[in-house]
Amino acid sequence: MTGRCLLDNKDFRILIVDDEESLREVLSIMLHREGYRVEAAVDGAQALARLKDHAYDLIISDIKMPRVGGFELLRHVRETSPDTVMIMITAFSSTEEAVEAMKQGAYDYITKPFKNEEIRIIVRNALERRTLRQESRRISDGARRQAMGGLIGQSRCMQELYDLIEKVAATRVNVLITGESGTGKEVVAKAIHYNSDRRDLPFIPINCGAIPENLLESELFGHEKGSFTGAISQKQGLFEVANQGTLFLDEIGELPPMMQVKLLRVIQEREFRRVGGTKNIRCDVRVIAATNKDLEAEVKNGTFREDLFYRLNVIRIELPPLRERREDIPLLVEHLYQKLTGRTGYQIEEAAMRRLLEYRWPGNIRELENLIERCVVLGASDKLTAQALPLPLQATASGGAEPAGIGPEIPDSGFDLDAYLGGIEQEILQKALEKTGGVRKKAAELLGISFRSIRYRLAKFGISPDDEE
Incomplete structure (x- = not known):
């Protein structure tokens, strides 16, 4: 697959830490068959003793163990061996603890009971990510900013944001980006995607509030030919198009209630059906959602599902206003x-x-x-x-009243938006022509539009430039 590192499994040393003997044996046998060098420890204390004499590329550790638990082991590893990747094991009811562990630096978590194939994929991805991180550790500030996909800023909150993006990008968990309108939520989503091991796979954005409710299901999940009036052919949905990549759900707070139910099922089961279809389609899609709404308040007033909120809000990134x-x-x-x-x-x-x-x-x-x-x-x-x-x-002046914005005040009686925008457009066209001596081609280049477009706009406003034949 494009973007994957070619790894030789025998080069990697893995330590399994769990107080359940049967679980240690299952993981040891499975990973040994995959070619890894595998060792086991009965708890965190024994793991710490082993770490004094040996270095490990990956540690898989339970969270709750006697003597020394998973959190203490994680903190020790982060301080003494930052190149070692850790994956945490938790019961389903302990998901909050697993998320906290990820915030402290764990790569991912596994819930019990788990599937062997899931373990293989997570381990492979974790080791690939470790290799990529080692290869690119000493990047310059300028290269780092470029890797952040156009995010600009040297303030403390932006530096913290860069650090968080790098940590989150190394995982496969869902992310919720919140913040006021215009703060750059899609730019951050792209930065997460292009810093992850999915960077060479699709990044698909969709604005949940911009598509009519009756078309949204087809847009997300696709449809079969003849499933409804106008469905003249089979269509792939965005979950299918984004397979193995990232789906960015902007304005997630606008998602209708019925679609919230369907989205929750896809996130939980990692499969869906096209509209009118009978076959389940598997998908591996990372979901990044964004909103400028207070989703906790939406949950309290019943307009947003609580279970979907917790599925999306595994890691939250709050963007600072300008x-x-x-x-x-x-x-x-x-x-x-x-x-x-x-x-x-x-x-x-x-x-x-x-x-x-x-x-x-x-x-x-x-x-x-x-x-x-x-x-x-x-x-x-x-x-x-x-x-x-x-x-x-x-x-604007120090101590003066803060203006509400650049645009005009909108009276209660209404506002003619087309007339207002038309006046601005006409003024800009005239200024551009003045700056270029009336030459339409140069004015079009200055405004970043085609010659055909400026010719149409000038005719619309009855403007006759100097170079008109």
């Missing part, structure tokens, strides 16, 4: 300018930067990107001045 990491704004501005223009060295007037730092950014990074795009298109130079900022930011 106002809580203001020190990252200069870096973000430079990055966004380079992204829009392909150039570096964007100059920012001190008064303009002061206003950017004082503003509360209710739309977060998305709002900042829109602002920089507007300033680049309408600006007369490569320097951002306070006068070039929208009026709400020009009015």
